[in-house]
Amino acid sequence: MxxxxxRNFEWEKNLTVTKLLQKKNYTFPSIVVQINGKFIPQAxxxxxxxxxxxxxxxxxxxxxx
Amino acid sequence: xxxxxxxxxxxxLAEFKYTPGKLDKGYANKSLYINVSENKIEAKPVxxxxxxxxxxxxxxxxxxxxxxxxxxxxxxxxxxxxxxSPGPVGGITQYPGAGKSLVVSLSPLTGSVMDSNVGxxxxxxxxxxxxxxxxxxxKAEKDVVIFIDGNAGIIRIEEAPEEALDSxxxxxxxYEIYADTPEDKRNISVVSTGAAAEHILYGMxxxxxxxxxxxxxxxxxxxxxxxxxxxxxxxxxxxxVKFKGVKGNLNNPADFAALAKTGIKMxxxxxxxxxxxxxxxxxxxxxxxxxxxDYDLLPVCNFKYxxxxxxNKIAAPKWIENFNIGKADGCWYGCTLSCSKVxxxxxxxxxxxxxxxxxxxxxxxxxxxxxxxxxxIFDPQFIIEANFYCDTYGVDTISFGxxxxxxxxxxxxxxxxxxxxxxxxxxxxxxxxxxELLHQMARGEGFGRIAGLGVRKCKELFVREYGAGxxxxxxxGMEVKGLEYAEYVSKESLVQQGGFGMANKGPQHDEAWLIFxxxxxxxLPTFENKAEALHYFPMFRTWLGLVGLCKLPWNDIVxxxxxxxxxxxxxxxxxxxxxxxxxxxTGKNIDKKEMILQSERVYNFQKVFNIKMGFGTREHDKxxxxxxxxxxVEEYESRQDRYDSQLKELLxxxxxxKSTEEKLKALREYREAQYEKLVDAVYExxxxxxxxxxxxxxxxxxxxxLPEVVEVVQKSL
Numbered sequence: 001m002x003x004x005x006x007r008n009f010e011w012e013k014n015l016t017v018t019k020l021l022q023k024k025n026y027t028f029p030s031i032v033v034q035i036n037g038k039f040i041p042q043a044x045x046x047x048x049x050x051x052x053x054x055x056x057x058x059x060x061x062x063x064x065x
Numbered sequence: 066x067x068x069x070x071x072x073x074x075x076x077x078l079a080e081f082k083y084t085p086g087k088l089d090k091g092y093a094n095k096s097l098y099i100n101v102s103e104n105k106i107e108a109k110p111v112x113x114x115x116x117x118x119x120x121x122x123x124x125x126x127x128x129x130x131x132x133x134x135x136x137x138x139x140x141x142x143x144x145x146x147x148x149x150s151p152g153p154v155g156g157i158t159q160y161p162g163a164g165k166s167l168v169v170s171l172s173p174l175t176g177s178v179m180d181s182n183v184g185x186x187x188x189x190x191x192x193x194x195x196x197x198x199x200x201x202x203x204k205a206e207k208d209v210v211i212f213i214d215g216n217a218g219i220i221r222i223e224e225a226p227e228e229a230l231d232s233x234x235x236x237x238x239x240y241e242i243y244a245d246t247p248e249d250k251r252n253i254s255v256v257s258t259g260a261a262a263e264h265i266l267y268g269m270x271x272x273x274x275x276x277x278x279x280x281x282x283x284x285x286x287x288x289x290x291x292x293x294x295x296x297x298x299x300x301x302x303x304x305x306v307k308f309k310g311v312k313g314n315l316n317n318p319a320d321f322a323a324l325a326k327t328g329i330k331m332x333x334x335x336x337x338x339x340x341x342x343x344x345x346x347x348x349x350x351x352x353x354x355x356x357x358x359d360y361d362l363l364p365v366c367n368f369k370y371x372x373x374x375x376x377n378k379i380a381a382p383k384w385i386e387n388f389n390i391g392k393a394d395g396c397w398y399g400c401t402l403s404c405s406k407v408x409x410x411x412x413x414x415x416x417x418x419x420x421x422x423x424x425x426x427x428x429x430x431x432x433x434x435x436x437x438x439x440x441x442i443f444d445p446q447f448i449i450e451a452n453f454y455c456d457t458y459g460v461d462t463i464s465f466g467x468x469x470x471x472x473x474x475x476x477x478x479x480x481x482x483x484x485x486x487x488x489x490x491x492x493x494x495x496x497x498x499x500x501e502l503l504h505q506m507a508r509g510e511g512f513g514r515i516a517g518l519g520v521r522k523c524k525e526l527f528v529r530e531y532g533a534g535x536x537x538x539x540x541x542g543m544e545v546k547g548l549e550y551a552e553y554v555s556k557e558s559l560v561q562q563g564g565f566g567m568a569n570k571g572p573q574h575d576e577a578w579l580i581f582x583x584x585x586x587x588x589l590p591t592f593e594n595k596a597e598a599l600h601y602f603p604m605f606r607t608w609l610g611l612v613g614l615c616k617l618p619w620n621d622i623v624x625x626x627x628x629x630x631x632x633x634x635x636x637x638x639x640x641x642x643x644x645x646x647x648x649x650x651t652g653k654n655i656d657k658k659e660m661i662l663q664s665e666r667v668y669n670f671q672k673v674f675n676i677k678m679g680f681g682t683r684e685h686d687k688x689x690x691x692x693x694x695x696x697x698v699e700e701y702e703s704r705q706d707r708y709d710s711q712l713k714e715l716l717x718x719x720x721x722x723k724s725t726e727e728k729l730k731a732l733r734e735y736r737e738a739q740y741e742k743l744v745d746a747v748y749e750x751x752x753x754x755x756x757x758x759x760x761x762x763x764x765x766x767x768x769x770x771l772p773e774v775v776e777v778v779q780k781s782l
Contacts, residue, residue, distance in 0.1 A: 027359045028581070029342050029352075030620075032628035037360040039629060060581035060589070061627070062602070062620055062634045 003055045011052045018044040020056065030061040068241040078209065078226040083218045085195045091153030091316045091650040096125070098195040098220065098227060099211060102143050102203030103298055108221050111197050118769060120611040122152030123180045124667040125198045126169025127674060130178060136677055140171040141298045143204045143490035149256065149304075150198035151188030154650050155613020157399070158313045159328030160642070161335065162615030164189050164397020166272065172290040172570075173266040174464070174519050175547040177678045178671060179290030179570050181428055182610050184396030184405065185272030185283075186254035189613075190215065190308040193315050194264035205300040209630035212243060215308035225302050229319070230260040231457040231507070233423060236282050239305050240275065249309070250275040250282075257303040258293030259459030262508035265517025267464035267549070268293030270779040271456060279389070279407065281424040288461040290548060297459075311398065315669075319652030323355065326461055327645045335401045335622050343621045348381040348389060349404040350430040350617075355380040359433065361704075362554045362580060364439040366493045366735060367470035368543055368691050369700050371554040375443035379433050383445045387411075392543055402618050404429075416504050418457075428462075434552035437465020438537050440473060441493030451503060458507040463573075464519055465506075469499050471520050471542055480533045489502045507728060520544040540690040546571040546680065555692050555709075558584040559736075560595045563743045566688040567599065569671045575616065576603040582634055605640070607664040612647060618695040619643075638734070666769045669751075669759045676758060677777045683757040694736045698725045701732075708732055758782060 002011045004024065017033055017040055020026075024044055033048075034057040035042040040048045086093070089495055094111045099216040111125070119128045133146045147169030148169045157163045166188030172179035193216020201211075210225040229235045236255045244250045255273040261270025270293045271284040287293075318324050339346050348437040357363035358376030365373045377383075387408050394403035406427035413421050428436075428448050436451040437443060455462045465780035469491075476491035483490060489498045489512055505513025515523060520542045522681045527533040548571025555561040561584070579598050582588045589595045609616055624638045631637070640657055648654055655663070675681030694708075695701040701708055702725055709728065710716040718731055748755060752763030758781050 005585065006590070007587060025359050026585075030358050032633055049586055057586075059628075059633060061623055061636070062578060062582055065652050 002050060002053065005057060005059075011050070015050045017048045017050065020050060021045070021058070026057070026058055026060070028060045032059040032061070033057065034059075071227040072242050074225070074227040075210070075710070077221060078224055079104035079222040081220040081760065083108060083220070084197065085215060085218045088315060088317050090319050090652045092121070093192055093195050093197045095196065096129070096150075096198040096200060097213070097220070098200045098202070099220070100203040101201070101205040101209055101211075101222060101301060104222055106222065109200070118454070118666055118771075119670070120153070120663050120667065121197065122150050122155070122165075122167060122613055123167040123607070123610040124670075125150040126180065127178065127667065127671055128691065129198065129200045130169050130171070131670075131677075133200075133672055134171060134305070136679060138171060140173040140176065140295055144202065145171045145295060147201045147292060147295055147299070149188065149191065150199055151192050152611055152613030153316075154470065154647060156189030156192050157316055157318070157324060157646070157650060158311075158397075159324045159399060160331055160618075160646050161395070161400040161402045162397075162618040163399065163613060164778050165610070165613050165615050166191075166287070167610045167613075168270060168287040168292050168447055170290070170292045171678075172292070172548070173294045174291045174521070175571055175680070177546065177680045178674045179292060180610065180671075181270075181287040181289040181292055182575065183270065183272045183285050183287035184615065185285040185362075185396065186274040187256055187272045187304075187306055189397060190252070190254050190306045191310070193308045193311065194306055199304070201299065201301065203299065208300050208302050210239065210302050211304045213304070215306060216310070226588070228302055230263075230302065232257045232459060233282075233453075233457040234286065235303060236271070236273050239303055240282060243305050243307055248557045251277050252309040253305060253307045253312075254603065255303050255305050256296075258296050258458075259457050259507065261458035261460045261503075261506040261517070262293040262297040264514055265460065265506050266294055266519050266522070267291045267461040267468075267517070268297060268459045270296060270462040271459065276407070279409065279424060283405075283407065283424070283426050284456050285405070285426070286456065286461070288463060290570060293459040293461075316650055318650040320649040323649040324646055327642050327649065331618065331642060332401050334619075334624055337621055338625060339402070342623065345402050345404045345617065345621050346394070348385060349406040349427065350404075351381045351384040351427075351433060353430040354433055356601045357430075357553065360585065361557070364434055364470070364552050364554050365475040366441045367439060367541060368550070368554055369474075369697070370703060371556070373438060373443070376438065378443040379437050379445055380531055384427060386446065394650060400615075400618075403597055404617055404621075405564055408449060413453065413455065414446070414450060415500050415667055416454060423453060424451065425453045431552050432462040432466070435463050436469070436499070437466075439466050439470040439552060440499055442496045442499065444496060447496040447500070451500060454500075454503050454507070458503065460503065461508060463551055464549040465503065466552065467543050468516055468520050468523065469502060472516055472523065474541055475527065475538070478537075480527055480531065480538070485531065519547065520549050521547045537696075540696045543689055543691055544572070545688050546685055548572060550692065553580065555580065556694055559739055560589055560598055560692055562688060562740055563595070563599050563747055564603070565692060566686045566740070567744065567747055568603070569668065569675060572688070572692075576606055587636070592742055592746040595743055596750035598661040599747045600750045601635070601661065604661045604664040604668060605635070608643070608660055609670050611663060613666060614643070654721065662767065669764060669767060669775065670769050671754075672757075672759055673764075673774050673777050676781050681757065682781070683744065683755070686757060688740065690733065690737070693740060694732055695729060696727065701729050702723050754782065
């Protein structure tokens with residue numbers, strides 16, 4: 001189990017940021033990703049691995065309207 | 066078009082001459098008052114007090130309207146005014162999105178004060194003509210056109226019996242009449258509405274610009290609250306301004322170099338970042354359709370659902386196919402974000418202009434969601450056609466979409482039927498019926514006139530005339546204060562429910578759009594956090610309307626390093642840009658804190674204005690349950706896993722073996738109680754009483770404790 005924005009989410013092996021975004025259907029273009037407080041640049045989404053128990057933040061910058 | 070004949074029919078009713086002057090640090094320091102009952106035209110000074118307490122734009126509009134009306138004034142009384150003001154920063158060409166005007170009036174929908182923002186060239190040209198605001202009062206006996214010549218210093222009220230009412234024709238005619246040469250058209254802007262505004266309560270205003278590259282007139286809309294209806298009630302067909310000589314320094318800014326430097330930095334940011342972010346330059350706001358559909362926020366079938374498998378049929382790629390991209394897509398000079406898209410050579414398929422080819426402004430997100438998905442319609446061609454006709458008829462697409470969706474749900478529930486609708490089969494998805502409803506509004510016929518009353522009055526009518534149950538209608542009728550909801554599903558964001566419910570004018574997203582911060586990011590876990598967000602963001606966004614700026618360049622593009630800042634959601638660098646350009650234009654020395662204080666003054670004044678008009682207290686911030694949670698069994702069951710798990714996690718309820726009705730009831734009790742707690746927290750943060758009235762110490766602290774303001778509050782405490 002991992003935390004995504006403070007809520008529980010099922011972890012799986014080889015979970016990358018890209019995979020997590022797909023699973024959550026997070027398609028908004030302006031987001032900020034942190035794993036355990038560490039900022040992950042967009043260029044590393046494909047490779048950055050998320051481990052079981054990690055605290056992940058996927059912050060969507062306010063938009064709409 | 067026989068322009069000579071139209072022109073010959075004009076009769077001069079009043080003329081006023083003035084000496085055009087230079088602006089001083091963003092202000093003309095005078096405003097233009099026109100009374101069409103008395104054919105009176107005069108100049109009024111803009112005082113230091115006005116600038117200090119109200120800044121400009123919406124602030125000036127509210128102040129003038131406050132002084133024009135009493136608590137007894139109705140929207141269609143001659144005393145009601147329409148005030149148009151661009152704000153001190155408005156009209157600069159160095160920074161994107163700087164051509165906004167704010168329009169203020171008493172609303173036919175809410176009965177209280179309304180503000181609506183709009184692009185187009187009118188506001189800046191009005192200011193360059195020497196006026197910080199235009200204050201229009203009275204009712205003409207016969208149709209008139211008001212003409213402001215900002216170079217010659219002449220203002221005229223002219224009887225104008227021959228012009229068309231529908232904006233796409235009327236505005237073309239007026240450009241032909243008032244332009245000296247074809248090249249002169251670029252110097253003209255027109256405020257107008259359309260035929261439907263005579264028959265409905267949500268008539269809107271078109272603000273034009275002349276697109277020199279496409280050689281066509283284009284229209285931007287002050288959509289919300291029925292101000293177009295007020296314009297037609299005054300028998301004003303149009304207001305025309307003409308000013309030749311727009312250039313970058315006409316505001317006479319205090320520090321031109323600082324203004325240019327901030328603007329260049331922003332243009333570079335857009336150039337480098339837009340393609341990687343929202344692609345506003347290519348897609349405009351249509352990019353939001355897919356996002357909202359993906360996050361279950363796109364209204365479908367009267368806000369029952371937040372997504373639909375056909376959502377992709379009205380997403381950005383379908384619009385790009387129709388856009389004429391790459392020309393002048395800004396609605397004011399210097400806007401490199403260029404989101405104002407255009408569709409050329411569109412052949413109309415219905416209505417009085419069937420078969421004609423038109424250049425039309427493309428639908429934006431709100432329109433696509435409102436007249437499209439919310440009505441169960443996923444056909445881009447229908448949406449283009451509906452958008453064109455709403456614009457030319459003077460119909461607010463948001464109110465039309467939300468009202469039509471509500472009527473469709475009433476129809477499907479048997480509350481209204483074919484007999485009542487005059488034969489219209491108003492099922493969700495029936496685009497022919499929706500289009501006919503729109504044409505009926507323009508003709509002032511049939512069920513279109515009923516639909517034109519808006520959701521609140523339709524609810525009252527259906528209860529009174531057809532014995533409908535008020536409770537269900539109040540649950541599904543998406544309005545607050547009489548204004549129809551903007552097009553976002555707020556069920557899973559308590560903060561957004563509050564953003565809609567506690568907005569001064571009614572549920573419009575331009576006060577606060579906080580769904581991601583709340584629902585997705587989970588950044589606002591406590592009521593204190595939620596209240597702080599519902600303090601800061603409405604105040605920040607109000608500020609844009611005080612000075613004449615567009616919201617989109619604030620957060621539809623962000624700096625590359627925004628993610629690493631302390632408060633990414635606020636886009637701190639852009640907020641600093643705004644402080645810098647305000648100071649560069651006006652010569653003042655505000656900071657980010659004073660910026661919010663400027664807004665708080667006006668925001669609280671508007672709140673007191675609502676109270677003065679008999680609204681503004683807690684009962685007026687109540688919201689329909691459809692915006693809070695699932696009303697019907699089918700809604701609940703469509704997202705059963707989500708709701709069941711919430712009942713377990715939040716209430717410890719064992720959902721196994723419980724009926725949907727039992728679960729609906731428990732969820733509703735919980736969510737409604739949460740909303741009341743939120744209201745308590747927000748009122749406290751804003752310095753208001755539990756009944757939503759600004760406390761005297763709040764007004765004193767903000768320096769908006771004018772005697773007449775204090776008097777209203779004291780009576781209500």
